[in-house]
Amino acid sequence: MKNFALIGAAGYIAPRHLRAIKDTHNNLIAALDKFDSVGIMDSYFPKADFFVEFERFDRHIEKLKRQQNVHLDYVSICTPNYLHDSHIRMALRRGADAICEKPLVLNPWNVDALSDIEQEYGQKINTILQLRLHPSIIALKQKVVAANKKEKYDVDLTYITSRGNWYDISWKGDASKSGGIATNIGIHFYDMLSWIFGEVQENKVHLREKDKSAGYLEFENARVRWYLSIDENSLPKEVQEKGQRTYRSITVDGEEIEFSGGFTELHTKSYQGILKGNGFGLEDARNSINIVHAIRNNGLVTQGEKHPFVR
Known part of the structure; x- marks a missing residue:
């Protein structure tokens, strides 16, 4: 013990x-x-x-x-x-x-x-990099490795998780403390993408506001258009009509990756690995930290492949 x-x-x-x-x-x-x-x-x-x-x-x-x-x-x-x-x-x-x-x-x-x-x-x-332990994400990584595809995958990442007025008052609304939207709610997605698709080759930011951010990431094996938001007005109309406040979607070559469930045990799985000496360490975290730092500091660009929600 x-x-x-x-x-x-x-x-x-x-x-x-x-x-x-x-x-x-x-x-x-x-x-x-x-x-x-x-x-x-x-x-x-x-x-x-x-x-x-x-x-x-x-x-x-x-x-x-x-x-x-x-x-x-x-x-x-x-x-x-x-x-x-x-x-x-x-x-x-x-x-x-x-x-x-x-x-x-x-x-x-x-x-x-x-x-x-x-x-x-x-x-x-x-x-804690729990998405690396999610069965659906592990299956996707195995599929990508096995396919050994020469052409890059086309990936769309959309994550909208509505937050109320409290968010701006809390430390999360202070970019100097949270790192902003991309860091606070997006970093586990960026880790997942780099884990599956390799090193970052290009990092462009098309939108960077207090409550939303979007851009384009190119990895060794994928082209990724991403969009993150905590603004409920960003939700697709059909989602709003259902009274839902969260929308999460990842498509790979047009195919939706289902990973909405299976999260409850992932911290326990993380601890089991750590206790056996197999935890994720500093070097595992480095790529995603580099990505979000660049997103915070790179200049905005108007050209290039944009996420559909930006248009």
Whole structure:
């Protein structure tokens, strides 16, 4: 049984980590969040100590080690994107491996710095790239590899997930903290695409607004038109008429890839791999971080192959 700490216990994604820790038969010894709406912990680890101040949380872990010989093995990080770097460093300083939600960090140079620190402390930084574990995505990758197609695939990625007024007020609405739409809601798609179709050869941005973004990515084996939005007005008319607030579509050469289900167990599968030493690390995350950094910083272009929603 390994000992875990969790930072960001009140966050949206934290319950998946709590469940993964419990389902892999491990123990949560401490959790931290500036917000105290963490009653969900009772369903998993009611005896775990909880803190709203980082200093007391950090001291508690130190005291457990020195006074009770309780050592921390992993720190799970579910905090806002801009804090991931700092909390990963804290985990490694405490002699623990890190398990961090995506985006692992916001900038490519942060990956290089963390690589140095990882080597210095002899610990491992893991990230959650759960789409790589989804059966439909694995099947697609296997199909692409087996086909060994000479021509590039044509891919359309559309992801619209409506968000209310709260989004702008939260850290997610602050691009300096979240990295913006492409980073916050798109990075797992970019990781998936690079994992399946190879290195990026071209990255063009046609649209970059506060609530939507679109562009064109060319990989070794695919041409991708992508569109991301949190604006409910972006939803196709037929989706709006059904009262739905989310629309997700990936087509490969005109064929729809169905992967709407099968997500509930993916964090547990991620933890199982990490505990066996097979987690996704810094280098696995690098391509998607490079992609979103370029999307944030590249100049807009008006020419080229555009996603139909942009037209």
